[in-house]
Amino acid sequence: MTLSDIPLPKVPMSPIVLPIIPEGPEWVYQLKWDGVRTLARLDGKGSVELFSKRLELKNEVFPEIISLLEPLRIGPCLLDGEIVYFDGNRPNFQRGKLMGRSRYNNENLIYVLFDLLHADGTDLRGLTLRERFERLSAKFSEPQKRLFVSELYTDGHALWDWVNEKGWEGVVSKRLDSPYSAGKHHEDWFKKRKEIRLVANVVGLKRNNGVIASLVLSYEGRYIGHVSGLDQASKSLLTQFAEQHPGDCPFEKLTPGMLKSDVLWLGAPFPCRVAALEFTDGGILRQPRLLGFGH
C-alpha cells in the first residue's frame, strides 16, 4: 500500500452557511475550530502527505504536523481535520500565522480530526458519519495533546451558548446518517458562525480603474479596513453622495497598500452596517461583509 493507492476526494466536504442550528435526533454538533482545513494521507509506515482544501501538498508548510503523524501506526488512511493554532484556551487564526505561512515551527499548532475517508484499503466515504466517526475514534483512542478527534455533542444550542461565552468561531451541525460528499453538494453539514455586527462609517471609496471596488471604513475614528460586495445600485448611490460631499482623508496614517490606491474621500460620514468574524490583532475587520446602509 502506497500513498497514491489512497484516493483523494475531488474537493473536501464543506459545511454550508446556515443562520440557524438544525435540531433533531439525526443531528450532532461540533465546535468549529478556526484554522486551516487539511487532509492527511498516511501509508501506515511513516509516510505522510498533507493537503489543503484545494488539494495542494502542504508538507513543507506544516513540518510540526508531519512530525505528529509520522510515528503513528494506525494503518494506511486518509484523515480530515483542521490545523489550528491553539494556546490551550481558544483557536487563534491570527497568531498562528496560518495564512500564507511557508515554513514555521510552532508547538502551539495542533491537528484536530473530524473525519476518516479511507482506511486499510477501503473507501469509507459511502458509510454514514456515525460509522466513519466511530472508526476514526477507534484509531485515536489515546488522544494526544496536539492530535485528537473533535468531540461530538448532541445539544447544539448549549454548544452555541458555550461558543458565544468563550469567543469561539462557531458550531458545525452534521447529520449522523450522511455520507461524505464532495464540496457543498449535500444537505448534511451546516455551519453557524459567530459574528460581530457594527455600524461603521464609510469615509472613502476605493476605485479600481475608475470604478468603485470597495469602501474604506472607520469606526470610533479609527481605520478598520475595507468592505467589498457592492452591487450596482450601491455604487451609484455612493458615487452620487461622494460628488455632493467631497472631503479629505480623515486618518493621520495610512497603510502602505492604501497610499497608492485611488480613494475618493468623503466629506461627510456615510453610515453602513457591517458584519465580520472579529477584529484582527491589528484592529482590522476579519472577513467583513456589507449588510446595508444607514443605522
Added chain:
DNA sequence: GAGCAGGGTTACGCCTCCTT
C-alpha cells in the same frame, strides 16, 4: 422549438498577511 425561471457551477474580484 423558443423563452423563461431556478439551481448549480465556475470565474473573478476583493481583502489581508505572508514570502520573495
Added chain:
DNA sequence: AAGGAGGCGTAACCCTGCTC
C-alpha cells in the same frame, strides 16, 4: 514592491425543466 495563498461574495454562465 510584487506576488501568492486562503477565504468569501458576487457575477456570469450553463444546464435543466417548465410553459406557451
